[in-house]
Amino acid sequence: MGNLLLMKKYLILVILLASFAKLSAQQKQLPLDDRGKYIYYEVVEAKAVSKDSLLERAGYFVNKFYNKSMKAESSTDSSILASGTLVIDKTLLVAGHPSGEVKYNFTVEMRSGKYRFWLTDFEYIPYQRDRYGNFVATTNIGTPLEKTPGKLNSGQWKDILGGVFVKATKFGEDFKKVLATSRSEKKKKQETISTKKW
């Protein structure tokens, strides 16, 4: 009897957590910009870092840190333009699989003591499982996220918008983290702990 009650509690907890996670993802969506396009936009203060250092770190982010999913398109002495893809996942309670990818355009602009960046022009490409059990793109032509789907697929589209919000937010956090970290600090040897003296 005790085991049954404990099991019930575990299951309720798991279901509540899963439902909460799903609802959170569904409810949050990116805002629209003045062109009517979804956008992830941030202005970040970085008073202690020079414009050149910020540009160098942004270049590292595009060309090394995220190089498998994005590529630089052009750059100036104060900006970088790039394009890339975010993989959107479909979650089934505790596990899932990729359900599609979203193409985006990325822009970062530097000024002394601050920078701003944004992701926009999102286009969704659905994945399908191929003959080997891998999820691959079904087409090369993306559908703009702003394009309203029919009633038959509106629920799925809301999930995709929620997924894009989660992945774009993660992208933004990663980007800010890289731009807040000096490249020379990263190269410092990892500290070791001596057990000889105590």
Add this chain to the structure above:
Amino acid sequence: MKKLLTAIFAIASTTCALAQETPTSPLEISGSVDTYFKYDFAKQPNNILTSFASDHNSVSLGMIDLALKKKTGKASFVGELSFGPRGQTQSIPDAANGNSSFHIQNLYINYDFSDKFAMTAGYMGTFIGYEVISPVGNFNYSTSYLFTSGPFQNAGIKATYKFSDKVSLMAGLFNDWNVYSATRGVSSVGGQLMVAPVEGWTAYLNVLSGAGGGGYGTIEDLTTSYQITEKFKLGLNAANYDIDNDGGGYSGVALYPQYAVGSAVILGLRGEYFKTKDVGAVEGTKYTAVTLTANIKSGGLTFIPEVRLDHNGDKPFLKNNGLSAPNASQFSLAAVYAF
């Protein structure tokens, strides 16, 4: 039960902990379920003899398909099992083994030696042809003669080198077709050249030579698809199979134009010409088949209404009264749910 739940949480925690130490992907779970109704207009079951969807005037089962995939560092595995007629009694290895209760669709291990070079060993969906066993991977619910006559799966070891996103080459050694373990040794050699000349167009040139259906032989296959516009896609499959010592074989071509009439509805046609080859003095026979199919999608669910007309001058089909006929036609409605 408490122990079981505790063990699950412990394993999940360990996985999360390991994930922080080594580059690893979460365990992927996916699959599909399909069911169908088919009506043969001559009221004859198995009148059009292609794979699956064989029952007449019956709401029948396809299969439930469950796939697992995980990648840790450079190594990954895929395990995919199906249960039900489509993957069980109607699949070749299980029919040969007294109809066991499941069918392995994929069971292989892959290792990426670099971004360009990978090796894979195990039991894999065949690299030959346009259509596949899983209903999720096909536009049409009924299958072509080319699919039914070619290999379904190949066990073996293969190496793939990716020259660029536009060109890759695969070469491998394989068992005979559709068997979990070789009956004639590792007896086949196969290769695939993938080229993607322009964005949206991918072509696969395939060769498989060795022990196969009906004896030792060589199959050459071209499988290609081109997303020409946002709404229009064109696919093509052409193949030739020669069995040694005039043992027969087949050749054929199938064209797959598809047009999206809305965000949730795609219409597609499959036109196929298929010929079996002469075996000694016995002449081969020729089929033509036209299949009109719609895919109506709502989330993971796809409804597939389909009308199919087949013709063969040698009259292999049956009429209502049981007499032979040159034509056969059928209607089917399938529901496929992918998760």
